[in-house]
Amino acid sequence: MIVTGMLPTKHQRLSDYFNLAAGYEGFALKDSSAEDFDGHPFAVNSGEFLIYKPEVILVADMRETEEAGSSGAGLERIDKEGRKVMLSAGPFWLQGTMHILPGNMLQHVLTGNTGFVPLTEARLLKPVQSELRTFLINQTKIGVLVALD
Numbered sequence: 001m002i003v004t005g006m007l008p009t010k011h012q013r014l015s016d017y018f019n020l021a022a023g024y025e026g027f028a029l030k031d032s033s034a035e036d037f038d039g040h041p042f043a044v045n046s047g048e049f050l051i052y053k054p055e056v057i058l059v060a061d062m063r064e065t066e067e068a069g070s071s072g073a074g075l076e077r078i079d080k081e082g083r084k085v086m087l088s089a090g091p092f093w094l095q096g097t098m099h100i101l102p103g104n105m106l107q108h109v110l111t112g113n114t115g116f117v118p119l120t121e122a123r124l125l126k127p128v129q130s131e132l133r134t135f136l137i138n139q140t141k142i143g144v145l146v147a148l149d
Contacts, residue, residue, distance in 0.1 A: 094123065
């Protein structure tokens, strides 16, 4: 199921919110709707979905690219190396840029305790095509990770 909605948060970056410490295993999406992978809506009598975070496969930042980029202005940054990758997570295949700490290998993404991994300048390849945006991938749901550079 694909759930779309507004995530009320004080965090400017989605990764900051989704990588909160233990105790924040659930979250609520407001003004929500749901559909299957073919785009058929689920008839649900509620505008709010309560979601168990460990079961989430990926999160798409649906803000406009300019808006999403400008929201990070002035935020503390950690220098990371961008690596072009393709990956599978559940039924999804994506291609984009994964950011890892200098000196680390991509394998650390699969074996570490990284939580939700940002994939920027990314495109959903299957089951549907998407435009470029930022996705957060649940590290525990990554099945295949391929370096493209």
